[in-house]
Every structure is written in structure tokens, then in C-alpha cells.
Amino acid sequence: MKPALLLSDLHLPPEPSPLRQDFLAFLHGPARGADTLYILGDLFEYWIGDAEGREAYPAEWEALAALTRSGVRVRYQHGNRDFMVGPRFFAETGVELLPDPAVVELAGTPTLLSHGDLFCTGDVAYQRWRRFSRRPLAQWIYRRLPRAVRQAVAGNLRGRSQYKPASIMDVAAEAVSEAFRRHGVRRIVHGHTHRPALHALGEGRERWVLADWRPDRREYLRVDDTIERVTL
Numbered sequence: 001m002k003p004a005l006l007l008s009d010l011h012l013p014p015e016p017s018p019l020r021q022d023f024l025a026f027l028h029g030p031a032r033g034a035d036t037l038y039i040l041g042d043l044f045e046y047w048i049g050d051a052e053g054r055e056a057y058p059a060e061w062e063a064l065a066a067l068t069r070s071g072v073r074v075r076y077q078h079g080n081r082d083f084m085v086g087p088r089f090f091a092e093t094g095v096e097l098l099p100d101p102a103v104v105e106l107a108g109t110p111t112l113l114s115h116g117d118l119f120c121t122g123d124v125a126y127q128r129w130r131r132f133s134r135r136p137l138a139q140w141i142y143r144r145l146p147r148a149v150r151q152a153v154a155g156n157l158r159g160r161s162q163y164k165p166a167s168i169m170d171v172a173a174e175a176v177s178e179a180f181r182r183h184g185v186r187r188i189v190h191g192h193t194h195r196p197a198l199h200a201l202g203e204g205r206e207r208w209v210l211a212d213w214r215p216d217r218r219e220y221l222r223v224d225d226t227i228e229r230v231t232l
Helices: 018-028 050-056 058-069 087-093 124-133 136-143 147-161 173-183
Strands: 004-007 036-039 073-076 102-106 109-114 187-190 197-202 205-209 219-223 227-231
Touching: 018 058, 050 058, 050 087, 058 073, 058 087, 109 173, 124 136, 173 187
Parallel strands: 004 036, 036 073, 109 187, 187 205
Antiparallel strands: 004 219, 102 109, 197 205, 219 227
16 A cells, blocks of 8 residues: 655745755655655745746646656645645646645545644634635735735735744644544644644544654655654
């Protein structure tokens, strides 16, 4: 059985970077042996439109298209930085947009996948922004703003997150418990918080937090008969 691979929060910058080189190596290497690759948001540092994304990330765009042509299924959830990844990207790469949250079978176990920001309910202002920014009308208007304005909006959002207290940047226990109950699962996998861990929550429930990619850490989750963290 081929494994499922999961990763999130690479935050690939638009300029050349070792992070980008390692992601390309991952796509041409371990990902080729997967049944499905799940990207749970924030693959890119920001995304202001598909035309600009195609221009900034041509190698990643082509490598993802080559991966799906090879027969590997790639499923993508929007993150809080790249929620504007749009129809052209999915059409040209063959990557599938995955709702957030979504329940999938991983090695026979129903698993709830999410970027993770939905669980950070303590950040009331962000949750309000999230609801607004996901509205089709808001996105339609944003896509028609001048490029400089869209870049300014993206930069402003990135800056704001740096000054929020840690107490509201992690998931809320109540939100996680509600997700387990509502979706009837015993495993949740998410990213977003940049706090990789395995939380054993009792009654057979577990919450896996994916690692963000850093200069000293490149990690993904591999699921087949077992589930394990793998370092590049």
C-alpha cells in the first residue's frame, strides 16, 4: 500500500530559497511514492492571485503538475496566507481543492484534516476576518484591485500576526472537542500553529499538529500501516 503524505506551513517565499529547493526535491523524490499528498495550507508565504503566483512560483507550479500527471493525487486546503489560490492553479496543476475541514480515510482510519486556523477561536478578530475573506464577493473584488494594493493588503495581514499574544494563537480546547464530536472521528491532523506535536486526548482520540518548515527542520507526516514524522 502506498502511503499518504501530509505537510503544511512551508511558507515558501517568492524569492529563491533553500526551502523552495527542498520542496522541489520532495516533489521529485518522496512524493512520487505516495498514493496521495495532502497540503494543508500555507504552502506559500502569500498569494495575491493566480497570475502573480504563476509568475513567482513557476518551478513549483510545474513540479506539482508533473506529480499529478504521474498518478499521485494531490489535495490542497487553503491556509490563512494562501486562501486566494484559485481556479487557474487547480486547473493547470491537476491539484484538487479540499474543503476545510474534511474527513478522509487514512490507512482505514477516518481522519479530520484542517489547516487549523478554524480551531483558534480565541482570536475573535481573525475569525471575523476569515469569514469575510472567504466570501466569493470579497474575493471577486480583491482580485480586481491593483497589484500594488493586493500586495499591501497581504503585507499588512502578515505583519499583524506577529504582534498577537501567544494565548490566542493556539487552538482552543473547546473547538477541538467540538470538531471530534461533530465529525465523529478519533484523529485530527492540522497545521497552522507551528507547534508540532502529538496530543493524546483520551478515549482513543489523538491530534497531530504538522510542523512548519524552518531552516533547521523540513518535516512531513507519513501514514500507511503506521503514522510517523519524517525529516527530509
